[in-house]
Amino acid sequence: MKIEWIPDYPLDDECIQAMEKAADQCLISEGIPFPCSITVRLCDDENIRRINALHRNINLSTDVLSFPSVAYPAGKTASACQHLLQKEYDDETSACFLGDIVISVPHCLAQANEFGHSKVRESAYLLVHGICHLMGYDHIKEVERLAMRKMEENILSSVSLERNMEDPATQTIQPDEELIAAAREAMKMSYSPYSRYPVGAAIRTEEGRIFTGCNIENASFGLTNCAERTAVFKAVSEGFHRFTAIAIAALHPSWPCGACRQVLNEFAPGITVWTTAEGYPVRMKKLTELLPESFGPKDLQ
Numbered sequence: 486m487k488i489e490w491i492p493d494y495p496l497d498d499e500c501i502q503a504m505e506k507a508a509d510q511c512l513i514s515e516g517i518p519f520p521c522s523i524t525v526r527l528c529d530d531e532n533i534r535r536i537n538a539l540h541r542n543i544n545l546s547t548d549v550l551s552f553p554s555v556a557y558p559a560g561k562t563a564s565a566c567q568h569l570l571q572k573e574y575d576d577e578t579s580a581c582f583l584g585d586i587v588i589s590v591p592h593c594l595a596q597a598n599e600f601g602h603s604k605v606r607e608s609a610y611l612l613v614h615g616i617c618h619l620m621g622y623d624h625i626k627e628v629e630r631l632a633m634r635k636m637e638e639n640i641l642s643s644v645s646l647e648r649n650m651e652d653p654a655t656q657t658i659q660p661d662e663e664l665i666a667a668a669r670e671a672m673k674m675s676y677s678p679y680s681r682y683p684v685g686a687a688i689r690t691e692e693g694r695i696f697t698g699c700n701i702e703n704a705s706f707g708l709t710n711c712a713e714r715t716a717v718f719k720a721v722s723e724g725f726h727r728f729t730a731i732a733i734a735a736l737h738p739s740w741p742c743g744a745c746r747q748v749l750n751e752f753a754p755g756i757t758v759w760t761t762a763e764g765y766p767v768r769m770k771k772l773t774e775l776l777p778e779s780f781g782p783k784d785l786q
């Protein structure tokens with residue numbers, strides 16, 4: 486992969502080298518037999534926010550943006566559209582231009598810290614994520630998201646940058662994909678005209694049933710019910726009191742609020758909590774980590 490770097494913000498050579506290796510692997514994994522090129526701008530949060538506002542009408546900073554040169558037909562990725570890529574051939578670089586990527590370096594470093602990854606893994610991950618978009622991958626529909634995640638992890642493990650499985654934040658147990666998908670669906674039902682912060686939740690009973698919930702706001706703000714409590718109350722009102730896991734879907738990965746932690750603790754102090762947001766890795770914690778030294782039914786026995 487030929488990369489034209491636009492280094493508006495500095496990043497270590499070690500990261501750049503890993504990114505270049507991962508970029509080459511993207512073409513190999515996708516099965517593209519000819520050279521391709523991209524531009525990669527490394528900038529700060531303020532600049533990525535400006536670019537996001539200008540081109541996508543979203544006035545927020547983010548980790549990575551990608552602008553593909555090819556409009557792939559629905560459901561198709563680069564390997565199936567090589568004729569479209571070849572139209573982007575550029576004599577100057579002797580390669581087919583896939584598009585532009587913008588990465589916020591401060592955002593990348595903060596995420597590496599938050600997820601317990603090295604900055605090398607996080608910067609390579611963001612570039613691979615951007616290149617996957619330039620190759621036609623997307624994460625709007627659940628099936629597409631899973632295909633994109635699988636592709637990203639295959640590429641990163643081929644260059645020995647797989648997730649650090651020792652890290653609890655990146656979990657060693659398999660995510661409950663069915664529960665996570667149900668939380669994402671439930672998020673669509675959110676009634677949140679005041680905060681404009683939709684949240685969905687899905688809770689799994691010991692019997693294996695799933696109950697979903699969304700946040701339901703009220704003009705009298707204090708009466709708002711969170712997604713997690715909606716899901717718990719729906720399940721309890723149907724006679725289910727024992728739970729193994731809950732998944733939460735929101736605009737960014739967030740853990741249940743204090744009130745919801747206490748309500749979950751009432752029924753399932755050992756529950757597993759998954760959190761998910763589009764464009765972020767799924768994360769898991771136990772309620773015992775989120776609400777240590779809890780007060781609950783055990784104290785009243």
Ligand code: THU
Nearest residue numbers: 680682684700711712740741742
């Ligand atoms: N919210 C939830 O649904 N779950 C949480 O754990 C935190 C917050 C909702 C409540 C409100 O509708 C919106 O998010 C903003 O606080």
